[in-house]
Each structure stands twice: as C-alpha cells, then as structure tokens.
Amino acid sequence: MKTCPECGDKIVGRIDKKFCSDACRNSYNNRINKDSKNLIRNTNNRLRKNYRILEELNPDQKTKTSRAKLIEKGFDFNYFTSIYTTKAGTVYYFVYDQGYLPLEGDYFALVKREN
Numbered sequence: 001m002k003t004c005p006e007c008g009d010k011i012v013g014r015i016d017k018k019f020c021s022d023a024c025r026n027s028y029n030n031r032i033n034k035d036s037k038n039l040i041r042n043t044n045n046r047l048r049k050n051y052r053i054l055e056e057l058n059p060d061q062k063t064k065t066s067r068a069k070l071i072e073k074g075f076d077f078n079y080f081t082s083i084y085t086t087k088a089g090t091v092y093y094f095v096y097d098q099g100y101l102p103l104e105g106d107y108f109a110l111v112k113r114e115n
C-alpha cells in the first residue's frame, strides 16, 4: 500500500498516483522548490561574500595574502565559480573574475582576470 509523501495517508485510485490529492502534491512541490531556492540563495550569498573579500584584498589586480587573513575576513574556501589549470599544472580558483592561487606556507596569490 502506497502512502502520500506529504500527509502519510493511504493513496487510493490509479496505480501511478504519487499523492493523495492535488493539495498535497502542490504543497509538497512548493516546499521542494522553496528549499532549492534557499540553497541557491545561500550559495549566491557565500559567493558574493567571497568575491567582496577578494576584491577588497586585491585592489590592484595582483597581490599576495595569507590564509589567516582570508579566514579572518570570513572567506569560505568551499565556494568558487571555476578552476583554471595552466599548462604547467598550476591551479587557480576563481570567484567570477577574482582568482586565488595557493602558495607555499599558507599564502595565496590573488589575481584579477583580464576581460
């Protein structure tokens, strides 16, 4: 016996029915959409914050900073928009056009990508 994923009632009727009613289907789908919108909004907020931090630390296109400085400002290394690997195998992480490259000893090179 199948049960409705929204309210837990038994489902009667067609074998391929997933919800007991239109109301349950709608509220279930609305909740799923809301959760995914929240996820996207939170991710965008993290990216925006990371971008502002890089922009603030790197006003002249190119500089060097420390991991401690980035963390102190609230930088989150889990959020970036792209990775660029040079022919030599050096990996840059980008948040839009602001990039960072891990260096020796917990330092980072910050670079701004030219348009």
Ligand SMILES: [Zn+2]
Pocket (backbone or CB within 6 Å): 004, 005, 006, 007, 008, 009, 019, 020, 021, 024
């Ligand atoms: Zn239901």
